Amino acid sequence: xxxxxxxxxxxxxxxxxxxxxxxxxxxxxxxxxxxxxxxxxxxxxxxxxxxxxxxxxxxxxxxxxxxxxxxxxxxxxxxxxxxxxxxxxxxxxxxxxxxxxxxxxxxxxxxxxxxxxxxxxxxxxxxxxxxxxxxxxxxxxxxxxxxxxxxxxxxxxxxxxxxxxxxxxxxxxxxxxxxxxxxxxxxxxxxxxxxxxxxxxxxxxxxxxxxxxxxxxxxxxxxxxxxxxxxxxxxxxxxxxxxxxxxxxxxxxxxxxxxxxxxxxxxxxxxxxxxxxxxxxxxxxxxxxxxxxxxxxxxxxxxxxxxxxxxxxxxxxxxxxxxxxxxxxxxxxxxxxxxxxxxxxxxxxxxxxxxxxxxxxxxxxxxxxxxxxxxxxxxxxxxxxxxxxxxxxxxxxxxxxxxxxxxxxxxxxxxxxxxxxxxxxxxxxxxxxxxxxxxxxxxxxxxxxxxxxxxxxxxxxxxxxxxxxxxxxxxxxxxxxxxxxxxxxxxxxxxxxxxxxxxxxxxxxxxxxxxxxxxxxxxxxxxxxxxxxxxxxxxxxxxxxxxxxxxxxxxxxxxxxxxxxxxxxxxxxxxxxxxxxxxxxxxxxxxxxxxxxxxxxxxxxxxxxxxxxxxxxxxxxxxxxxxxxxxxxxxxxxxxxxxxxxxxxxxxxxxxxxxxxxxxxxxxxxxxxxxxxxxxxxxxxxxxxxxxxxxxxxxxxxxxxxxxxxxxxxxxxxxxxxxxxxxxxxxxxxxxxxxxxxxxxxxxxxxxxxxxxxxxxxxxxxxxxxxxxxxxxxxxxx
DNA sequence: TTCTCAGGTACT
DNA sequence: AGTACCTG
Numbered sequence: 001x002x003x004x005x006x007x008x009x010x011x012x013x014x015x016x017x018x019x020x021x022x023x024x025x026x027x028x029x030x031x032x033x034x035x036x037x038x039x040x041x042x043x044x045x046x047x048x049x050x051x052x053x054x055x056x057x058x059x060x061x062x063x064x065x066x067x068x069x070x071x072x073x074x075x076x077x078x079x080x081x082x083x084x085x086x087x088x089x090x091x092x093x094x095x096x097x098x099x100x101x102x103x104x105x106x107x108x109x110x111x112x113x114x115x116x117x118x119x120x121x122x123x124x125x126x127x128x129x130x131x132x133x134x135x136x137x138x139x140x141x142x143x144x145x146x147x148x149x150x151x152x153x154x155x156x157x158x159x160x161x162x163x164x165x166x167x168x169x170x171x172x173x174x175x176x177x178x179x180x181x182x183x184x185x186x187x188x189x190x191x192x193x194x195x196x197x198x199x200x201x202x203x204x205x206x207x208x209x210x211x212x213x214x215x216x217x218x219x220x221x222x223x224x225x226x227x228x229x230x231x232x233x234x235x236x237x238x239x240x241x242x243x244x245x246x247x248x249x250x251x252x253x254x255x256x257x258x259x260x261x262x263x264x265x266x267x268x269x270x271x272x273x274x275x276x277x278x279x280x281x282x283x284x285x286x287x288x289x290x291x292x293x294x295x296x297x298x299x300x301x302x303x304x305x306x307x308x309x310x311x312x313x314x315x316x317x318x319x320x321x322x323x324x325x326x327x328x329x330x331x332x333x334x335x336x337x338x339x340x341x342x343x344x345x346x347x348x349x350x351x352x353x354x355x356x357x358x359x360x361x362x363x364x365x366x367x368x369x370x371x372x373x374x375x376x377x378x379x380x381x382x383x384x385x386x387x388x389x390x391x392x393x394x395x396x397x398x399x400x401x402x403x404x405x406x407x408x409x410x411x412x413x414x415x416x417x418x419x420x421x422x423x424x425x426x427x428x429x430x431x432x433x434x435x436x437x438x439x440x441x442x443x444x445x446x447x448x449x450x451x452x453x454x455x456x457x458x459x460x461x462x463x464x465x466x467x468x469x470x471x472x473x474x475x476x477x478x479x480x481x482x483x484x485x486x487x488x489x490x491x492x493x494x495x496x497x498x499x500x501x502x503x504x505x506x507x508x509x510x511x512x513x514x515x516x517x518x519x520x521x522x523x524x525x526x527x528x529x530x531x532x533x534x535x536x537x538x539x540x541x542x543x544x545x546x547x548x549x550x551x552x553x554x555x556x557x558x559x560x561x562x563x564x565x566x567x568x569x570x571x572x573x574x575x576x577x578x579x580x581x582x583x584x585x586x587x588x589x590x591x592x593x594x595x596x597x598x599x600x601x602x603x604x605x606x607x608x609x610x611x612x613x614x615x616x617x618x619x620x621x622x623x624x625x626x627x628x629x630x631x632x633x634x635x636x637x638x639x640x641x642x643x644x645x646x647x648x649x650x651x652x653x654x655x656x657x658x659x660x661x662x663x664x665x666x667x668x669x670x671x672x673x674x675x676x677x678x679x680x681x682x683x684x685x686x687x688x689x690x691x692x693x694x695x696x697x698x699x700x701x702x703x704x705x706x707x708x709x710x711x712x713x714x715x716x717x718x719x720x721x722x723x724x725x726x727x728x729x730x731x732x733x734x735x736x737x738x739x740x741x742x743x744x745x746x747x748x749x750x751x752x753x754x755x756x757x758x759x760x761x762x763x764x765x766x767x768x769x770x771x772x773x774x775x776x777x778x779x780x781x782x
Numbered sequence: 783t784t785c786t787c788a789g790g791t792a793c794t
Numbered sequence: 795a796g797t798a799c800c801t802g
Contacts, residue, residue: 016802037786045786047802060802061785079786086787113789113802248800304789314784355796371796422789 001122003207003295005174007181009119010203010211011102011188013095014220016115017048019198020094021077032056033075036064037086043068044078051220083331085311088114089339094198099302101192105184110299118208119188120298125180134176135161142186144222148214149230156227169229178204178225185223207294212244231292235263243289254278254286266290303347308422309335310357318361318415325416326392332421333388340382340423351423352376356391359418367417372398382423391421 013019017035022028032053036044043064056071064076079086095114103109108120139145139153147156160175185202192200202223203215210231214224226234240263241251257277260266267290275283288294309332319325336354344350357371372394380386 039784039786041783045784047786088787092788116802245800250799306789308788310787312784312786314786316783369797373795420787 003297004293005177006120006122006206006298007125007177008205008207008211008298009121009181009185009188010112010208010215011117011119011185011192011200012202012215012219013098013115013198013200015048015050015054016095016198017079017091018050020091022050023094023197024090025077028075028077031075032058032071032073033077034058034062034064034067035079036076037079038081039063042066043076046076047079083335084328085309085331085335091115094196097196098192098198098200101195102188103302104191105188108298108300110301111304118211118298121181121184122177124184125177128180128184129177132180134179137179137183142182142223144218145182145186146218146222146224147230148217148224148226149233150227153225156225171228174206175227178227182223182225189221189223206292208296208298209244209289209294210292213238213242228292232264235267235290235292238263240266250282263290303343303349303426305426306355306422306424307336307339307343307351308355308420308424309339310418310420310422313415313417313419318417319419320412320415322396322410322412325395325412325419326388328419329391329395329421330384330388332419333386333391334384336387336421336423337382337384344429347426348429349426350382350429351426353425354387354390354421354423356394357418357420357422358395358416360414361417362414369418370398387421387423 018033021033021035030052032055033050034046034053035048037047039045041063043066046058046060046062046064046067049058049060049067053067053071053074056074058067058070058074062070067074067076079088080090081087091114095111098115099109099111099117102117102119106119106121106124108123110118112118137157139157142153145153147153150156150159156175157179159170160172160179181204185204189200189202192198199221201215201219201221203211203213203217203226204223205211205214205226206228210226213234214226217224239261240246240255243251243263245251246254254266255261258266258269266286269287269290271284271287273283274286277283278286311328311332313319313328319328340351353373353375355371355373357369359367359369362368374390374394376382
C-alpha cells in the first residue's frame, strides 16, 4: 500500500478526565471544572480543564488556586488518592471503554495514550467507495467537520464534486477518500458518544503526524480533514514546536540551529543540509516532514507494553530512611499486583521482567535517576510481595548513594526523591506452563475453550479473520439477545467461527448492530431534530445514520470563519491549539466555544449511559409531540419512536452486556481469590471494593430480578443466586461473555502492506553526529 | 515549597 | 541493560 495515500485518523477525547468526572457526577455538567491531582500545595496541580473553564482562561499548568482566581465558581474534582498515590484507574477504564468502540471499526487501531488512538481506515474507505457514489455525500452527513484551507466544508466537497481535478495541486483521488473517511469518522465518533457518552475530536489526514496536528485545530467535538494541498497553507504559520517529536529539546535545537520558527521555513533546506546539521536519520525525517511526508505506520496495538507506577518525593518529602522506602515500595508493589491481575484476566499474558527506577538527591541538590531490572524466574510468584522485596533488595545494593550509612540506624546516605516499579516484556500465557496463573483459577470451572485463538490463524488472512471475529461477536450478542427475548436457549453451533451465516456477512457489516439500529431508527423518525438552517439543501439527505446522533452542533462551520480569508482561518485555528497559553485570539474563540458548550449541555444533560437497565420496564415519558410520536429513552435521553422503543432498549442491553464484561470478570476473580489463602490484609480490602461493584446495576441482575422469591440455584461461574427457571439462560450469559471476551482479544496484525512486519529505512548510510541534545527521532526508522 | 504520573521509544 | 527524551 502506498504510504502517501492512506487515510489516517487520530481520535482524541476532549478534556478526557473532565468528561469522566462529569459522567460520574452529572451535577458538574455545564459548569467550569478542572481535574486536579492531589497536592497540598496551592490547591493541587491541574491536569485537565473542561471547555467552559478554558473559556474563562483556566489552563493546564495552573494550580488549583490560580484557577479559582480566574474563575471563582470553578469546581475542582480531584484524582482519587489510594495509598497516598494518585489513582487513575477510572480514567484508564474509561479509555479502554472508548477504545473498544473504536476497535470495531478497524483492526488497525493504535492506542497512543489513555485518551488518544490512531486509526488507519484506508481499507474501510476503499470498501465504502466501491459501494457508494461520492456525489451523494453532503456535509449534512458529517456535522462539525472542517477542511483545513477551506472556509466551509461544503467548499471542499464542491471541489471534489466539480470534476475540476485537472489541477496538479488537487489530488482528487485522495480528497475523495478523505471525504469518505470523514463520513466514517463521523460515524465512529457518533458511536463513541452513543455508547459511552463521551465526545471526542478527530484529525483526518494521510499520515499520523498530520492527523495529530489537525486534530487539535477544531475542538471540542469536531473533526478536521487535511487535504494534501492544504499542507503548505498550514505550514506557513505552523510553529515547528507544534509538530509531534519537535515539542521538546530537539525542536528547540532545530529552531536554534536553522534560525527558524515555522514549518514553512524548514522547506528550503535540502535533505543533505539537514542531515549534515542533525544526523542522517533526523535529517531525512525533517526533510520529509517538512513536505508533509511521514511513513510511520499505524500499528495494531491495543494493550500497553508495560504496566508501572511511580511516586515522586520532592522537596522535604524526600525519603530518608529504609523504613519509608520499604513502605512505599510495598504500596507500589501492591498496585502493580492489582493491575497485573486484571491484565492477566483480560489479556492472558504474563510479564517476564520488572524494572525498578529511582532518583536520589545529590549533594548539590540535583537529582540523578537510575534504574535496575530483574528478570522473573520461573518459580517466582508474581505478587506484590515479590515486587516489593525484589525492588527493595535491588535498590539497597545497587547504588552507593542508597546504601544505609554504616552506623546510624537505617538512615539513607542520600535522600530518595522518586521510586517506580514497572513490569513488562509480556509473553502470552500458553497452556503448558507450570506457573500458577490467575487465569487458571478462572478457567477451572469452564469445561473447554470453544473459540480458537485468533492469533493462531495464518498471517495472510489476519485482517479478514479479525473482521469476521468482529462480526461474530456482534452476531453472537445479537443472537443472544434474540434468543433471550424468545426465552430460547442459545445454540453453540451458531457461534462457531466458521459458521456460514457469519462468513457470508459482508465485512463492512461489522458495525451492523449499531448501524442497523440507527438506520431503522432514522427511517422511522426521519429527523426529529430541528433542522439547522444553514440554508441550501439542508435536509435532502438527512437519512445518514449520523444525522440522528445528538452531537453538539454549533454551526460554527458557517459562522466563525465567515468572511475570513483562508490564512486568517488557519491562524485562528492555530490559536485554538489546546496549550497555547498566551494567545489573545484564543480567548475570543473560546467565547464561541462557550456558546457551543451551552448548547451541547442542553442537549446531553439527560444522558445517563449507565442508568439502570430496568428503565426499560418503566413507562417512558412522552417528550416530543412533533410529527412522529417519540419517547425519551431513560438510558440515553434520546428521542425514540414509540414503536421502536423495545428495540432501542435491547440495544442498550447489548451495550450493557459489553460494559458488564469487566465486572463479571472481576467478580469471578473475586470468588477465586477467596479460594486462595489470604496472604494479607490488603486483599480483603480489594474484595470489599469488588463487592461494592456488585451493588451497581448489572445485566446479570437484570436477568435475575424478575422474581426473587422463586427457587434459586447458585451459579458456579459467578456465585450469583439465579432463579432455577432462569438458570440455563444465565449460563448462556456466561457463555456469551466468554466468547465476547475471547473475540475481544487483541489480534496480532502488525501492519498492512508490510508482510515482513519490519519498517523501512528511509536511507542507510550511517553518519554519526554526537552533539545532538536529543536523538529520539530515530524511532521512526526502527 | 515541587510541572504528577504513566507510558513509549531510541540511543549507547 | 541502563539512560534520556517525548507526550499528555
